[in-house]
Amino acid sequence: MSSTLLARFAQNVFWLGRYIERVDNLARILDINETYARVSHGEPDWGHVLDLYDDTERFLQGHDRTGEFEVLSFYVLERDNPASLAASVAMARENARSIRHLISTEMWTHLNTFHGRVSALNRRDIRSSNISSLCKEIKEGCQTFEGITEGTFFRGSAWHFHNMGKYLERADQTTRILFMACGLLAGAESDALNTVRWNALLRSVAAYHAFRWVRPRGHQPRDIVNFLLYDPGFPRSVNLCVTQFGSHLEDLVVRRGQPRFPAVEDACKRFEFSLNTGLGSRVTASGLRRFLDDLQRAVNRVSDEIAVAYFGIN
Amino acid sequence: MFGRRGLGHTKRIRERLERLDLAALRRRARDAERELFNLGITFTVYRDRDAIDRILPFDVIPRILSKQDWHLIDSGVRQRVTAINLFLHDIYHGQKILKDGVVPAKLVLGNPNYRPEMEGFEPPKGTYVHICGTDIVRDHRGRFQVLEDNARTPSGVSYVIENRHMMMRAFPDLAEGIPIADVDDYGRQLANALAAVAPEGIDEPTIALLSPGVYNSAYFEHVFLAREMGTPLVEGRDLVVERDRVFMRTVKGLEPVHVIYRRINDEFLDPSVFEKHSLLGVSGLFGAYLKGNVTLANAVGTGVADDKAVYSYMPRIIRYYLSEDPILANVPTNICGEPEGLAKTLDHLSELVVKPVGEAGGYGVVIGPRASRRELAELRRKLKADPANFISQPVVKLSVCPTLLRSGVEPRHVDLRPFAVTGDGTWVLPGGLTRVALRRGSLVVNSSQGGGSKDTWVLV
Numbered sequence: 204m205s206s207t208l209l210a211r212f213a214q215n216v217f218w219l220g221r222y223i224e225r226v227d228n229l230a231r232i233l234d235i236n237e238t239y240a241r242v243s244h245g246e247p248d249w250g251h252v253l254d255l256y257d258d259t260e261r262f263l264q265g266h267d268r269t270g271e272f273e274v275l276s277f278y279v280l281e282r283d284n285p286a287s288l289a290a291s292v293a294m295a296r297e298n299a300r301s302i303r304h305l306i307s308t309e310m311w312t313h314l315n316t317f318h319g320r321v322s323a324l325n326r327r328d329i330r331s332s333n334i335s336s337l338c339k340e341i342k343e344g345c346q347t348f349e350g351i352t353e354g355t356f357f358r359g360s361a362w363h364f365h366n367m368g369k370y371l372e373r374a375d376q377t378t379r380i381l382f383m384a385c386g387l388l389a390g391a392e393s394d395a396l397n398t399v400r401w402n403a404l405l406r407s408v409a410a411y412h413a414f415r416w417v418r419p420r421g422h423q424p425r426d427i428v429n430f431l432l433y434d435p436g437f438p439r440s441v442n443l444c445v446t447q448f449g450s451h452l453e454d455l456v457v458r459r460g461q462p463r464f465p466a467v468e469d470a471c472k473r474f475e476f477s478l479n480t481g482l483g484s485r486v487t488a489s490g491l492r493r494f495l496d497d498l499q500r501a502v503n504r505v506s507d508e509i510a511v512a513y514f515g516i517n
Numbered sequence: 518m519f520g521r522r523g524l525g526h527t528k529r530i531r532e533r534l535e536r537l538d539l540a541a542l543r544r545r546a547r548d549a550e551r552e553l554f555n556l557g558i559t560f561t562v563y564r565d566r567d568a569i570d571r572i573l574p575f576d577v578i579p580r581i582l583s584k585q586d587w588h589l590i591d592s593g594v595r596q597r598v599t600a601i602n603l604f605l606h607d608i609y610h611g612q613k614i615l616k617d618g619v620v621p622a623k624l625v626l627g628n629p630n631y632r633p634e635m636e637g638f639e640p641p642k643g644t645y646v647h648i649c650g651t652d653i654v655r656d657h658r659g660r661f662q663v664l665e666d667n668a669r670t671p672s673g674v675s676y677v678i679e680n681r682h683m684m685m686r687a688f689p690d691l692a693e694g695i696p697i698a699d700v701d702d703y704g705r706q707l708a709n710a711l712a713a714v715a716p717e718g719i720d721e722p723t724i725a726l727l728s729p730g731v732y733n734s735a736y737f738e739h740v741f742l743a744r745e746m747g748t749p750l751v752e753g754r755d756l757v758v759e760r761d762r763v764f765m766r767t768v769k770g771l772e773p774v775h776v777i778y779r780r781i782n783d784e785f786l787d788p789s790v791f792e793k794h795s796l797l798g799v800s801g802l803f804g805a806y807l808k809g810n811v812t813l814a815n816a817v818g819t820g821v822a823d824d825k826a827v828y829s830y831m832p833r834i835i836r837y838y839l840s841e842d843p844i845l846a847n848v849p850t851n852i853c854g855e856p857e858g859l860a861k862t863l864d865h866l867s868e869l870v871v872k873p874v875g876e877a878g879g880y881g882v883v884i885g886p887r888a889s890r891r892e893l894a895e896l897r898r899k900l901k902a903d904p905a906n907f908i909s910q911p912v913v914k915l916s917v918c919p920t921l922l923r924s925g926v927e928p929r930h931v932d933l934r935p936f937a938v939t940g941d942g943t944w945v946l947p948g949g950l951t952r953v954a955l956r957r958g959s960l961v962v963n964s965s966q967g968g969g970s971k972d973t974w975v976l977v
Contacts, residue, residue, distance in 0.1 A: 207723075209755050210766045300731050304743035304750045308556065315557045360768065461768050513768045 220368030222295035227345035228376035234338035249274035307355035374444035389488035464512035574969030593845030630820030647814035655916035675741035698947035704745025710940025722775035758801030854905035948973035
């Protein structure tokens with residue numbers, strides 16, 4: 204009985220993993236941008252966040268300026284924006300609701316409470332003095348969920364789909380966080396300011412100390428980019444996400460007896476190939492941007508093939 | 518606060534409650550309600566574009582049934598379910614009871630819930646009603662009487678079990694040392710009963726729970742039951758029928774399903790046979806059922822047995838099939854479709870409760886003594902226009918139970934819905950759902966109309 208998993212439930216649990224990871228990372232990105240805004244003393248660039256999510260056009264349909272309040276409202280509060288925290292947490296909950304009988308009561312209860320908190324957020328919560336603590340709270344909400352999941356979710360096919368969703372989304376989100384670095388590579392800011400910003404970037408993904416540990420004297424932008432992309436021990440590196448994704452897919456087939464699909468494996472191989480060959484030795488802003496675009500396309504391809512193969516979506 | 522007279526069996530519990538002051542009771546009640554909300558033990562109300570989750574108001578003062586009371590209810594419910602199953606088998610086969618003139622043929626064959634498609638079909642073990650909820654009230658003389666049978670898709674059992682868990686967390690001290698019948702066995706009993714009625718030759722049947730989906734107000738209960746039974750919670754779109762066999766779409770492809778506990782009504786089950794535009798059902802499901810390749814619980818066409826007009830014949834139905842007197846009495850009922858019943862109803866309109874036959878959830882019920890002159894005139898007109906659509910009953914002075922309210926602890930009217938599960942034999946979950954009318958003087962306990970629920974303790 205436990206090896207049977209409805210296609211729809213696999214899809215729900217996969218997207219549950221993706222949405223939680225997405226919310227966690229969006230909070231990180233808003234947090235970095237707020238920090239950048241604070242250290243630069245000038246008019247901060249909130250349009251940058253719209254760029255890295257490719258949301259500029261959609262945003263301008265409903266807003267006439269890219270000010271801090273407008274962008275934060277768009278990404279935190281607005282339920283009509285499917286990419287907002289409010290909408291993403293609601294989607295996570297909707298997905299969880301469909302598989303409530305499969306996940307643990309503790310997972311559901313936490314998500315239900317977290318959703319209650321996020322849907323009660325209002326304009327006061329996105330004032331710049333509150334943003335940092337808000338982002339912290341959102342991250343902790345997601346991390347608590349993942350902790351509960353680790354400790355209570357039955358290790359069956361559904362658990363593997365959950366992790367596949369999580370790592371695939373995390374790979375995608377790490378490429379978006381690296382997009383922030385493109386700005387730094389291109390910028391003509393003073394070295395001192397750049398150092399502050401690179402450190403903020405590392406801190407936003409809890410990588411600052413780990414990076415120091417691995418490269419005590421390293422400081423070149425290239426070192427940081429390489430660390431975030433490839434370090435096999437850093438839990439958010441694209442490389443680690445790909446490895447984890449692949450190992451859950453393999454367990455799904457080998458240990459849980461689910462079918463193997465060549466199209467899925469092919470998409471995974473192409474993803475790994477792009478990751479390992481695309482970025483040349485010289486890291487430039489435009490080169491990195493192209494590389495990240497390619498990676499995001501590769502992630503989408505994997506996700507699409509999974510949907511066709513396992514969720515029965517054409 | 519909790520009454521001084523009354524029965525000895527509640528004495529210890531009353532004494533313990535008396536020791537808690539009102540503030541302490543309220544604090545525990547508030548914590549319990551918050552926990553129910555966070556756990557998502559809710560029903561969903563849709564308003565505009567927002568889905569609002571509400572908890573069924575939960576009263577922390579338990580309703581207590583003595584061992585003797587429970588023995589009576591348990592045997593009475595089992596007797597009734599047995600008779601209902603025999604009745605359904607008969608009306609879909611030889612129709613002896615109709616030919617013998619015990620129940621008017623028109624009442625059964627002309628009933629919108631009678632399914633001629635079921636004639637001659639033999640369900641496994643002869644069971645039509647696998648899950649039955651029997652609404653029972655207690656009158657001012659302390660007699661238990663059946664108010665209604667729910668033989669289609671009765672709901673509420675999840676609250677029985679969740680209320681108990683909640684009580685044990687919020688009031689661990691209240692029940693200490695008092696033996697109370699356990700309610701945790703429901704999922705296992707249900708799974709076993711459903712496995713017992715699987716199609717012949719299937720040793721390890723796959724059971725699925727068929728739900729209308731997350732937007733159904735009882736979705737929490739569907740989740741609860743699927744989890745308690747360890748079965749997949751499916752929707753119509755997850756199932757497919759090929760060559761009269763039912764399959765579900767899994768990540769591996771199609772896998773067979775043998776028993777379906779369906780929580781959708783007959784008319785939405787199969788768009789190729791019943792309601793054509795139903796998106797909830799599965800095309801071909803009824804065909805697979807008639808071929809005996811899948812068992813549906815409850816069977817199709819059970820609604821004729823819980824019809825409010827057929828209800829009034831239940832004592833005669835019990836005597837007819839079992840040659841026994843009913844253990845639980847009916848509330849005396851006038852059938853307005855019969856001239857005598859209509860005349861009685863019209864003569865005593867202001868003293869009677871008049872109920873439309875086809876409605877559920879307490880809708881359309883008029884309580885004579887509480888109705889205005891204009892409401893009574895309107896009712897009189899409706900009765901004359903379509904008498905067969907109504908029954909009438911005397912106002913039962915429902916028993917009361919102490920209930921925590923804003924104004925303090927006060928008596929409020931309660932009813933009881935025990936749940937019976939039938940596979941090979943019939944088992945009744947000890948206790949059942951106690952619903953309480955929270956408004957002063959109100960007799961309507963339905964959750965859609967201001968009712969709440971209580972934990973029901975059966976002493977053993």
